Amino acid sequence: MQHHPTHPSIIVPVPREFRFAQCAVYLNRSPREPLHEFTGQKIRKLIAVAGEDFLLEITSKRDLHLHIAVLNRPFCETEKTAIIRFVSEWFDLATDLNPFYTLAAGDALLAQLVSRYFGLRLIRIHHLFQALVWAILGQQINLAFAYTLFQRFVHRYGESMTFAGRTYWHFPQASRVASLRPQELQALQITTRKSEYLIDLARRVAAGALDKATLQQNPGTAKERLQQLRGVGPWTANYVLMRCLGDPSAFPADDIGLQNAVKNQLGLRQKPDRAHLQILAQGWGDWRAYATFYLYRSLL
DNA sequence: GGCCAGGACTATG
């Protein structure tokens, strides 16, 4: 395949229901996020296409398009297509939000949120292993500490590239994590139990026994297959379905953050339990994942 | 300093 430089910038059309600034608030919520970086209104992210590094710089002009500059190298048409596919998935550009907004307008809990955060997309996690690690690290600890652990994990076991004096990271390969001992992860202050879970999952992913495509091709059994994994319960399974596998009906009803968000929105005295959330979400159908993401956004 | 944090596992009624 021959490489011939095309435009320095790739233009990706976006739906009318898209606001870059709303997505940016979510993406910019932690200073310890290791997998992308903000420079003003631009996001930089390192991705791999067919084993090659592409450092993307993404921004938007008046929410009409996304502009993607590839900073570190030229790209061919095939690579350009892969880059567009990645970014479209990241910002969930293929989903038409109009049905969600119509539904939300008649829902006491959602109406304000969709008005306030109009154009927010469900930010996706491309790699299954990354989604699982992020979810498991986040179990039962506050989000700030989860980011600390996640950053340590990425910086310790991920590969990186340097551009213009700054370092950009890939999420660690499963094969790298598969060969670790729990002791090594414990040194990062990951609990013994979680360390065992992560290594076990890494082995399955590295062996090809656990992969995104297979789960997506069998949407009816994906949740139960995820929950058969050690360390993956109802919350983690739903979280991965929502953030990685693109299941619009995924709903992590056990989520403390989600419960707090609902409590705040409805002015409840105490947090609703999972049963209460299931009742509230009964009419949300295939928009439960989006409702969850908008409720998450209300916590920032 | 005490309570909480974007849970899951295991053991026990």
Next chain:
DNA sequence: CATAGTCATGGC
């Protein structure tokens, strides 16, 4: 199926 104890440490 429902409840209780355990993990395990930072954040606020």
